[in-house]
Amino acid sequence: DQQVKQNSPSLSVQEGRISILNCDYTNSMFDYFLWYKKYPAEGPTFLISISSIKDKNEDGRFTVFLNKSAKHLSLHIVPSQPGDSAVYFCAAFNTNAGKSTFGDGTTLTVKP
C-alpha cells in the first residue's frame, strides 16, 4: 500500500519555463508535506514544506500547492534552471506516527 505516489518518474522542461511536479497521497492523517531535492551521490536536501492547514507556500522560485480534498500536492518551479535538474521526492509527515513517508521520486531535467 503506497501512501505517497509520484506518478511521473521523469519530467523534461526547457530552461526558463515552468516545471510542475505532482504528488498524490491516500492517508488523511498526514499533516505536513515536504519536497526534497536529490543530486547524484548526495543525500536529499529539504526544499520546501507546507502544513495541511494551508493551500499554498512560496519560497522564491518554488511554490507548493496543496489540495486536501483531492489529496494532491504539486511543486512549481518558475523559472526552471539547468541547476534544478535533480530527483525530487515528495514526502508526507504524520505527527501521530512521528515519521515521514516518501514517494518514489521524479527526475527533473531542465534543458538549456
Next chain:
Amino acid sequence: KAGVTQTPRYLIKTRGQQVTLSCSPISGHRSVSWYQQTPGQGLQFLFEYFSETQRNKGNFPGRFSGRQFSNSRSEMNVSTLELGDSALYLCASSLPATNSYNEQFFGPGTRLTVL
C-alpha cells in the same frame, strides 16, 4: 556546523554476510532515521532512534537492526545479506521532535552492493 556523515560510502559484500553502517548526526541532533533507497522504490523508512531508543520502525524484516549511542551516533546492521539488499542507505538527523515536524538533514548515504 558539520553535516551528517555516513561511513563507509561504498561497500561490497556477498550473500550471507553481515554489514554494519555508521551515521554521525549533526551536532545537537538527537533523532536519527534510516532509509533504504532502491531504484523505483523511493525512500523506504527503516527505523528511527531517539535518545538511544528505537522510536519508530518500518516494514523491514528482523535482519535489519540498529542502535544509537549516547553521543547520538547510530549504527545500522543487516545480517544474512540478500541480493535484494543492494541499495543506497541514507541516514537523516533532526532536532528533538515533540509533536511537530522537524526538518530532516540527510547524509550522503552508503551504497551497499551485495554479490
